[in-house]
Amino acid sequence: TGxxxxxxxxxxxxxxxxxxxxxxxxxxIDSGEKGRKSKKVVICKTEKDIYKAVELDxxxxxxxxxxxxxxxxxxGKLPKLVTYNDIRGTFHCHTNYSDGHNTLSxxxxxxxxxxWEYLGIADHSKVAAYANGLSEERVKKQHKEIDxxxxxxxxxxxxxxxxxxxxxxxxxxxxxxxxxxxxxxxxSVHSNFxxxxxxxxxxxxxxxxxxxxxxxxxxxxxxxxxxxxxPLNQTEIINAAADLGKIIEINAHPMRLDxxxxxxxxxxxxxxxxxxxxxxxxxxxxxxxxxxxGIARKGWCEKKDILNTRTVRQVEDYLKK
Numbered sequence: 001t002g003x004x005x006x007x008x009x010x011x012x013x014x015x016x017x018x019x020x021x022x023x024x025x026x027x028x029i030d031s032g033e034k035g036r037k038s039k040k041v042v043i044c045k046t047e048k049d050i051y052k053a054v055e056l057d058x059x060x061x062x063x064x065x066x067x068x069x070x071x072x073x074x075x076g077k078l079p080k081l082v083t084y085n086d087i088r089g090t091f092h093c094h095t096n097y098s099d100g101h102n103t104l105s106x107x108x109x110x111x112x113x114x115x116w117e118y119l120g121i122a123d124h125s126k127v128a129a130y131a132n133g134l135s136e137e138r139v140k141k142q143h144k145e146i147d148x149x150x151x152x153x154x155x156x157x158x159x160x161x162x163x164x165x166x167x168x169x170x171x172x173x174x175x176x177x178x179x180x181x182x183x184x185x186x187x188s189v190h191s192n193f194x195x196x197x198x199x200x201x202x203x204x205x206x207x208x209x210x211x212x213x214x215x216x217x218x219x220x221x222x223x224x225x226x227x228x229x230x231p232l233n234q235t236e237i238i239n240a241a242a243d244l245g246k247i248i249e250i251n252a253h254p255m256r257l258d259x260x261x262x263x264x265x266x267x268x269x270x271x272x273x274x275x276x277x278x279x280x281x282x283x284x285x286x287x288x289x290x291x292x293x294g295i296a297r298k299g300w301c302e303k304k305d306i307l308n309t310r311t312v313r314q315v316e317d318y319l320k321k
């Protein structure tokens with residue numbers, strides 16, 4: 001299991017011991033050279049045995065790209081990858097207040113059945129008329145309902161969020177007074193995708209500079225098999241997020257899977273915190289988080305790199321900063 005490049009690297013290590021390696025296992029190289037000595041071939045029953053035979057720590061399948069994982073395995077510095085069981089909640093979910101299909105109560109119940117401690121609701125902002133975006137008055141109504149539900153919950157909390165549109169000029173769809181009423185803010189682009197790379201990059205970075213923005217949603221805007229991402233400089237945006245202390249989302253919706261794992265790896269190398277979000281519009285979509293966990297693992301993420309591996313108290317403390 002693994003990329004061609006990774007497998008070639010492992011086979012080169014086997015050759016250093018005088019072995020060949022293929023899908024059937026190790027074998028001694030028959031070089032015809034007199035006096036050539038090979039180490040005794042190790043019989044391997046599992047992949048872990050193979051890595052041990054070439055003096056490597058076990059490399060998880062997601063990391064096998066020959067992008068530093070072999071060297072990390074040699075030096076005992078492989079990451080302890082995040083797992084689905086580490087997830088305690090999520091932050092980008094929609095209800096029937098906007099374009100979701102389920103009520104607040106139903107979404108909360110679904111999260112509780114998964115054993116989660118919290119759920120963040122991030123319905124669309126007002127400019128997203130196509131998605132029944134919320135006006136300021138409807139936001140206030142939703143917040144009252146969330147408060148009432150939180151009064152009833154034991155060991156569970158709904159967080160008040162919004163997925164606010166990033167307008168063409170980089171402003172946000174709600175004013176700062178409105179944004180301050182949320183526990184957190186997901187900022188996303190949903191319109192005017194045809195800006196050039198420079199203008200789109202500036203647009204997003206300007207939005208990130210708003211002090212109320214917590215998370216950048218689906219950075220590239222791609223829809224798999226339907227729409228390419230818009231032109232932008234991902235590296236520049238990630239650098240800005242790092243400088244500004246903003247979180248970047250791995251959007252785990254099967255139609256998005258956005259951020260790409262390569263950029264996830266770059267983001268955490270810059271100290272950017274990641275949120276794994278399902279962008280769920282229905283209760284059953286909450287478990288799409290597992291796809292985001294897969295991307296996070298391929299991007300070398302550990303538990304500490306992911307916001308939603310934190311307890312509800314830790315999240316509350318983080319959002320108060």
